[in-house]
Each structure stands twice: as C-alpha cells, then as structure tokens.
Amino acid sequence: YRQVGGMCDDEDAYPYYDHRGWRRLRPQQSLEEIYNLLRDFATTDExxxxxxxxxxxxxxxxxxxxxxxxxxxxxxxxxxxxxxxxxxxxxxxxxxxxxxxxxxxxxxxxxxxxxxxxxxxxxxxxxxxxxYEVIPAYRLYRPEKFIGKRTTVLCIVHLADSFNSWAQPVSDETITRIILPSRAACACAADGDACYVNLLNPEDRGSDKQLFGRVVAIEQQAHKLKHKLLLCRIVPGSYAHMEPLCGTVPRITYDNLHAQRFDAEVTKKFKEHIGKESQRADMEYEERLRFANSNYVTLFSVKLRVDPNTSNVPIFLPRAAVKVNKDNCDKLFLVCYSLWQVGYPYPKGHVVAIINKKDFEPMRDLLLSVQFSLPFIKADEEMEAKLKTEVSKVASEVSK
Incomplete structure (x- = not known):
C-alpha cells in the first residue's frame, strides 16, 4: 500500500499482523479525515x-x-x-x-x-x-483544600521548556514569580492552567529571595486536552517521547506497545539484530523494548466505538510499526492525547499520522490549525481558481 495514516512512504511501513499472524491492513485515513473525526471529542482530562x-x-x-x-x-x-x-x-x-x-x-x-x-x-x-495504580506520595488534591491557606498561592503555570516551568501568582500581588524546580513539581499541569502552588520556602516570602513551589491542585484547565491532536517532533536522545510544537504540554509519551511486543516484522528484525533465537525471557523483553523504541513508531487508526447507551468515543487500533530514523528525523507526528496519570511526568498519547517533509507544504493550513488550535476551513477550489485568474488579470494590466 502507498500510505500509512495518509502520509507515509511504502518503504517506511510494515503491514499489521494480528495475534494469529495473519496479515491485515486497516483502512487508510487522510490527515483531514483524522482531524474531522477527533475535533469534536476534545474534553478536559479529569x-x-x-x-x-x-x-x-x-x-x-x-x-x-x-x-x-x-x-x-x-x-x-x-x-x-x-x-x-x-x-x-x-x-x-x-x-x-x-x-x-x-x-x-x-x-x-x-x-x-x-x-x-x-x-x-x-x-x-x-x-x-x-x-493496580500505586498513588505516589506526591499527588494532586482537590482545589477546595487550599483556599485561604497562606502557604498556597493560586497561579497560572507557564512551561518554559520540557523541564523548566514557573508560576505567575494571581491571588497575591506581593509575589511576582514562583519557580517550579522540577518536572514533578508541575504535576499534571499544562501551560496556562490555573493551579494552587504550595510554597517550598514560605519563610522567604516578602524578602528578595527567589520563591520555589510545586503544584498541589488544578483549579481550572486552560485546554481541553483529552483527544486533542498535537503536532509533535521526535525528541533527540529520548526515543520514548515526542515534543509538541505548540508547547501546551512539555512532552508526550506515545503508545509503542504494538512495536515492542506484537508486530511480526519487528520480531523478525529483532531476531536478526540480536543474532540468536532465544535467551532469558525478561532479558529478551527489555532488549526488544529498547530495539523497538529506537527504530519504530506504532501508528494507529482511529474509529468511533458506537454504543447506544453512551456517547460515541474514539478508539485506537494499531495499524503498523513504522520504521523511523529517530536520530535524524525529518518527519512530524500527529499525536492524539489520551490521558495524564497522576505521578507521571508526561501524558500519554497515540500516533495517528506521520507527515513526511515533502508533505509539509500541501498540508500547511491544516497543520497550522492543529499546532495553534485554530479552526480549519478548507479552501474552496473553485473560488481559489477564480481568485488566481483575477490576480493574473490585474497583474497583466499593471505590467502594461
């Protein structure tokens, strides 16, 4: 087949094999089809x-x-x-x-x-x-717990980059900035979220010293993140994460389980890579995980699960394990945000399209609308042709 997710070359894609080893191809989806399917499902992530x-x-x-x-x-x-x-x-x-x-x-x-x-x-x-999800010692609480507390300040969180963040107080004019010193200190806060920040050095309040804090509760989310499409790039040296170009979240962990465990072609390449057929099961699993994360990205198809008792929800089905040169990657990835578990530094998502460099320009308007969360309006081809004709006429008259 020619494309995977609408935007990938033949040589980069492997067919999808089910648990019985049968070769299967899921229906191709264009970038516009994926966008139209998911644009109305973005909700807040509780x-x-x-x-x-x-x-x-x-x-x-x-x-x-x-x-x-x-x-x-x-x-x-x-x-x-x-x-x-x-x-x-x-x-x-x-x-x-x-x-x-x-x-x-x-x-x-x-x-x-x-x-x-x-x-x-x-x-x-x-x-x-x-x-069994073990809630870590550090976790988020409900906002009502911190209203009126002197050591807690209501702030707007700003992400400087993947690791550095700061908070701008809105409930205390005496404080101009609070540094969030680590990724864990930001919890599950995205850029622009209104959060309660607990001061780590409250004794320095009112002095010239820098204040540090950590997010302990999210009052209001600035973005409807769940099922939101994010335009991402591969993070150099970190094969398990991608970096959204919009900066809404610091990084996103993409689901690569199909490539790590089930894809038949990846299994074949992995056996060639290690040069032997069997070894200790736990060692083989760890080696295959590293091999898959270093060389492949699992691409998912999107469809709606129709349930008469509840509203329709999108589900993600593994389509292929796509070979990607992650050390020198010239591709962009369309990732659908899934969830952000408490205690984890980054949210999780599914890669639903891979965009090659040659496809950037034809899909520019749609990609920009995804990157900046703007509505996408498809150009009217007939109107565009008439406009070009009128422009050429005016240009010829001016030249005369």
Missing part, C-alpha cells in the same frame, strides 16, 4: 478522579475478596505465556497463568488477579481484574 478511583477499586477488590484475589506482578515466560507472580504469600502459589492479558499490560506491571478454581494436575489459572 486526572485526579480517574487515578484515585482506579486505585480505590483495586484496594476494595483485594480487601473484600482476599480468598480468591491477589496482587501480582506481570512476567513473560519463554513460551510466550503471560503469568502473574503473587506479591507475598498466596496459598503457597508461586505463579498464576493469566488467561486474559489482552496485550494491555507490560512486564512488571502490578495487577489484581482473580484466581479461578484450580484443577488437579494443572497450573493455577487466573483472570486480570484491573491494573
């Missing part, structure tokens, strides 16, 4: 509620059903079987064969597993119920 709810659900499952539920860590055996290693003792069980990995979980992920009835002469089997 980072706090989402992270807390998932953890509370996992803890409730473990406490209410301790007889047949346990906390396990994902491992992969040499035969490809996914197993869970219980954290601590669980009925003298050393490992549980997981029947429903569904390709969503990675090596060493913590999950809650429901153990099904054990049969004589067969290994213990179980079903993954949910991922």
């Amino acid at each position: 980072v706090v509620i989402k992270a807390q709810t998932k953890t509370e659900r996992a803890d409730k499952l473990l406490s209410d059903n301790s007889e047949n539920h346990c906390l396990c860590r994902i491992k992969f055996e040499q035969n490809g079987q996914t197993v869970g290693i219980p954290e601590g003792k669980f009925k003298d069980c050393k490992k549980i064969v997981l029947l429903n990995n569904n390709r969503k979980y990675e090596y060493n992920d913590l999950v809650v597993v429901r153990v099904i009835e054990q049969r004589v002469g067969r290994p213990v089997e179980g079903i993954i119920k949910t991922r």
Whole structure:
C-alpha cells in the first residue's frame, strides 16, 4: 500500500499482523479525515478522579475478596505465556497463568488477579481484574483544600521548556514569580492552567529571595486536552517521547506497545539484530523494548466505538510499526492525547499520522490549525481558481 495514516512512504511501513499472524491492513485515513473525526471529542482530562478511583477499586477488590484475589506482578515466560507472580504469600502459589492479558499490560506491571478454581494436575489459572495504580506520595488534591491557606498561592503555570516551568501568582500581588524546580513539581499541569502552588520556602516570602513551589491542585484547565491532536517532533536522545510544537504540554509519551511486543516484522528484525533465537525471557523483553523504541513508531487508526447507551468515543487500533530514523528525523507526528496519570511526568498519547517533509507544504493550513488550535476551513477550489485568474488579470494590466 502507498500510505500509512495518509502520509507515509511504502518503504517506511510494515503491514499489521494480528495475534494469529495473519496479515491485515486497516483502512487508510487522510490527515483531514483524522482531524474531522477527533475535533469534536476534545474534553478536559479529569486526572485526579480517574487515578484515585482506579486505585480505590483495586484496594476494595483485594480487601473484600482476599480468598480468591491477589496482587501480582506481570512476567513473560519463554513460551510466550503471560503469568502473574503473587506479591507475598498466596496459598503457597508461586505463579498464576493469566488467561486474559489482552496485550494491555507490560512486564512488571502490578495487577489484581482473580484466581479461578484450580484443577488437579494443572497450573493455577487466573483472570486480570484491573491494573493496580500505586498513588505516589506526591499527588494532586482537590482545589477546595487550599483556599485561604497562606502557604498556597493560586497561579497560572507557564512551561518554559520540557523541564523548566514557573508560576505567575494571581491571588497575591506581593509575589511576582514562583519557580517550579522540577518536572514533578508541575504535576499534571499544562501551560496556562490555573493551579494552587504550595510554597517550598514560605519563610522567604516578602524578602528578595527567589520563591520555589510545586503544584498541589488544578483549579481550572486552560485546554481541553483529552483527544486533542498535537503536532509533535521526535525528541533527540529520548526515543520514548515526542515534543509538541505548540508547547501546551512539555512532552508526550506515545503508545509503542504494538512495536515492542506484537508486530511480526519487528520480531523478525529483532531476531536478526540480536543474532540468536532465544535467551532469558525478561532479558529478551527489555532488549526488544529498547530495539523497538529506537527504530519504530506504532501508528494507529482511529474509529468511533458506537454504543447506544453512551456517547460515541474514539478508539485506537494499531495499524503498523513504522520504521523511523529517530536520530535524524525529518518527519512530524500527529499525536492524539489520551490521558495524564497522576505521578507521571508526561501524558500519554497515540500516533495517528506521520507527515513526511515533502508533505509539509500541501498540508500547511491544516497543520497550522492543529499546532495553534485554530479552526480549519478548507479552501474552496473553485473560488481559489477564480481568485488566481483575477490576480493574473490585474497583474497583466499593471505590467502594461
């Protein structure tokens, strides 16, 4: 096929193989089609509620059903079987064969597993119920907690670059600037968000010394980030991240799980790369992860999941593992923002289109509208032709 995601050359793209090894091609999507599909789905990202709810659900499952539920860590055996290693003792069980990995979980992920009835002469089997998200010591809180507190200031967050940020107070005229000293200090705040910033050196308030702080609550988001399209470039030396040209978020981690674990062509190239057929399962997984992240980008197709009981939501299906020279990349990537988990430095997203350098100019208007969050108005070809004719007539008359 000629294009992947509407914007990629033949030699850069590999076909998509399903879990049975069958070669499949998902329908091609043009850049304009992707834009029209996703432009009405951008919503605010409720980072706090989402992270807390998932953890509370996992803890409730473990406490209410301790007889047949346990906390396990994902491992992969040499035969490809996914197993869970219980954290601590669980009925003298050393490992549980997981029947429903569904390709969503990675090596060493913590999950809650429901153990099904054990049969004589067969290994213990179980079903993954949910991922266990450990909320870190540093987390976001609800804004109401900090109203009126002297050590907390309502600010507008500004991202200087991928690592450096600062906050401009709006509730205290005596402070001009608060430095957010690390990526973690910004939490899940995007550029322009109204946030409560906790002062790390409140004793220096009112003096000439620089004030430092960290974001502890998001009062109002400046952007509808969820399902927002971001025009990005590869970050040199950081193969797992991309950098949005708009500067709304510092970086974005793109979903590359298909290339890391499932693509048949990547598997073939990886075997050639390591020069042997088998080694320890955990070592092979780590090496393949590095190999895939260094050389490939997973490209996704977008479609709507139609549910009569709820509103339609976009879903992302892996289309291909695209080979990209990440050390000297002249391509741009259209990434759809998915979520920003509490405790993680960057949000996650899916690459839905890859734009080659030769395609920049023809798609300039659409790419600019994505970069600067402007509405895209497609040019009327007939009107444009008439305008060019009139311009040429005026130019000829002027020359006379």
